[in-house]
Amino acid sequence: MTGQILRHACHIEAVRVRFAAVHRASAVVVGDETVYGRLCRWIIGLVLEKHVRQDELVSYVEENLRLIVAGLCDLAGEKPPEPDPVREAAVPSLIAPARETASSAMEQIGPLRDVLDELTGLPDVIAAHATTWWNIAVEQRAMADELADFLERDVPAWDGAAEHQRLMGHNIDAIRGLSSVSAAFAEITESVGVLVAQTRRLVRELVISLVVAPSDVTFQRLTCRIAVYGVALNATLTHLENRLEG
Template identity: 85%
Template sequence: MTGQIVRHAGQIEAVRVRFAAVHQASAVVVGDETVYGRLCRWIIHPVLEKHARQDELVSYVEENLRLIVAGLYDLYGVRPPRPDPVREAAVPSLVAPVEDSARAAMELIGPLHDVLDELTGLPDVVAAHAMTWYNIAAEQQDMADELEDFLDHDVPEWSGAGEHLRLMGHNIDAIRGLSSVSAAFGEITESVGVLVAQTRRLVRELVISLAVAPTDATLWRLACRIAVYGVALNATLTHLEDRLEG
């Protein structure tokens, strides 16, 4: 029985180690607000504030698992294995690569390219951040499923394992909740990425239109596009806020 419990503790520890990849990926997607550009950066601020709370919960659950593992080893007088930084470093990354999309010829002009990046952000990077959030959500869901399987296969044969089942059940529910929130962050970031791309196109069209002598018709068309864009932006932001709160 002792061997089975020690093996069970090792399985939980193997899952806990995978939180290293979650922390690393999470830090990447919130590490640089400039990817949203000056015109759209304000949109992501509520998400970043809620991310801080999400990160605290991730650390809390990770610490809970560490204490549970230590408690199981201590209960049966087994010396726990020493922390293995190499093992943690070997955990596969959840960070999605940035895939460059085709750019309009005018964006290849250095000064204009720099202005667009500064004002309207980097939609390719934002898209990668969204995919990273989805990767985090999938990893957290897998972690919860694995922990649940470990409980189903190992714990029923123990005597007096009710407290362990209760504690682990709370942690599994918490990880599933974290997965749902991470998926919501992915959806929100993806939507913001669309807004960033739309803003970039609008600014580019404005620059092209003003590069030649603008006519009243040109200015009217731009005014209409800006108005439509503003309505769509307001509707999208309302949806994003509801999605994050729900």
């Protein structure tokens, strides 16, 4: 039975290490608000507020897993495993690299590109953040399923096994809930990225029109574009609010 308990503890510890990697990845994608630009940064504020609560739950579950591993090792008469930097380094990164895409010739002008970056943000980076959230959601769902499988296969009939299963069940449910929230963050970040890209195109077209060919027709076209953008912004914000509250 001791061997079964230790094996179960090792399985949970392996998941805990991956869970810590998820925690680090989520911190990266919310660590720099400047990627949303001055014109759109306020939109992501709702997500950041929700992420604070999610981050607290992630820390709570990670500590629960650590304590459960320590308790199982104590039950088996063994010391809890020390942090293994090699194992941690071997965990695949969940952070999606930002891809550089071709921009217009006007954006190749340094000062204009800097202004666009400052005002409207970085759509490519935001798209990478959305992909990272999707990666996190998938990984969290996989970890919950693995823990459920370990709980079914590994746990022998030791004293206190029922209580262990109850506690682990709560953690598994929490991780599944975190996966759903991460998927919502991914969808929301994608939507915000669309707004940022639209804002960037609008500002770029405005600058080009004012510099190259100012005319009544140009301004009429820009007015129509701004009106369409306003409708899209309202629809997207409604969608974001519904997802955050849902």
